[in-house]
Amino acid sequence: MVASGTSASTAADRNLTLEIVRITEQAAIAAAGWRGKGDEMRADQAAVAAMHEALDAVHFDGRVVIGEGHGAPMLALEQTLGTGTGPAIDVAVDPLEGVTGCAKNLADSLSVLAFAERGGLMHVPDAYMEKVAIGPGYPKGVVDLDKSATENIKSLAEAKGVAVTDIVTCVLDRPRHAPLIAELREIGVAIKLLPDGDIAAVIHAANSDDTGIDIYLGSGGAPEGVLAAAAMRCIGGQMQGRLILDTPDKRLAATELGITDHDRKYAAEDLAHGDVLFAATGVTDGSLLRGVRFGQKKIITASVVMRSWSRTVRWITAEHPR
Known part of the structure; x- marks a missing residue:
């Protein structure tokens, strides 16, 4: 994963x-087998086991820097993955983002x-992270975590050249966000509430x-924040x-992870730097x-894969024989 023109590195990157x-x-296929069955744990375990098995077969020297946590035996922090040959890669995993969404x-x-060159993904604790994100094409500093939600909305509306009431905001539907939602309603902003999954929300x-x-x-998991930052590095836009x-x-x-400034604001480039690959496959619509679509003779998946160096975004529909 380097911006090199050599044929060997290019082949490795493509692989x-x-x-x-x-x-x-x-x-995603493994998790989708538990879709709608009300068992979050089994859905998550199926996704973790399938991702671990697939990662261990890759020809690279992989290391988990964003893992499952909570003492999970597979895909735990600092676990080594792959065959041990090939590039040294840091790995951030979320085998099933939106566990509740899958179960329901x-x-x-x-x-x-997400993959990054060694040292490219920030180690973060299992905690929440306050986040703000917008797409590309705006001047730097349009939004900032030190501004109120109202100030950020007004600043974005001005930069976009629209009324505040034309702005659409995405927020996770959580009790902790009740004050934020009330503030946004007060200024007439349209809100899309997501039941789960703030990586998708940032994208x-x-x-x-x-x-x-x-x-x-709003706020969501800090590990998910690193994965979202990896996606933002590939797409462009601003995130804090x-x-x-x-x-x-x-x-x-x-x-203990080396974070000494507990109040620091991190940009996407701080959370995920260097050359980054990001992929996501839909489990639920x-x-x-x-x-995932289960047919009689085939399984159909829909995915997106991105790379920060080339800013390439590929939307992939794949058919897998049953």
Whole structure:
């Protein structure tokens, strides 16, 4: 994964681009077998096992930097993956983003994976992260985590040349966001509430021409923030994240990871730098990707795979024989 013109490195990069989407496809298919069955744990376990098996077959020297956590035996932090031959790659995984959405067959459940050159993905604790994201084409500093939601909306509306009431905001539907939602309603902003999955939410905001969403606001998981930043590096746009370290244990965990400034604002480039690959495959139907389709003789998946160096975004529909 280097911006090199040599044929060997180019071949390796192309192989990884193909491998990364094959891995999310397998994890999505495994999770989709539990779609709508009300069992979050089994859906997640199926996705984790399939992703782990697929990653371990890749010809690279992989290391998990964003993993499953909670003592999970597979895809845990610092676990080594792959055959050990080939490029040294940092791996960020979310085998099933939107576990509840999969169990209830709600929208935008995904299998997500990012690769970066060694040291390219930030280690973050298992905590929440405050986030704001918009798409490309705006002056730097249009939105900022130190501004209120109202100030960010007004600044974005001015930059876009529209009324505040024309802005569409994406927010996770969580009780913690009740004050934020009330503030947005007060100024007349349209809100798209997502039941789960803020990686998809950030990508929605970065693809506003396709999704109609202008900005993502709110808080979600810090590991998901790194994966979302990897996607933003590939798409373009602006994103800021700030860790919410509201307990002594979380502050200690951050410090042990080398994070000394607990109030720092991180740009997408801070969370995911260097050459980055990002892939996602739909598990359930959503506004970003269609979910897995099980036919009598084939399984159909819909995926997106992106690379930061080339800014290439590929939308892939694949048929897998049953």
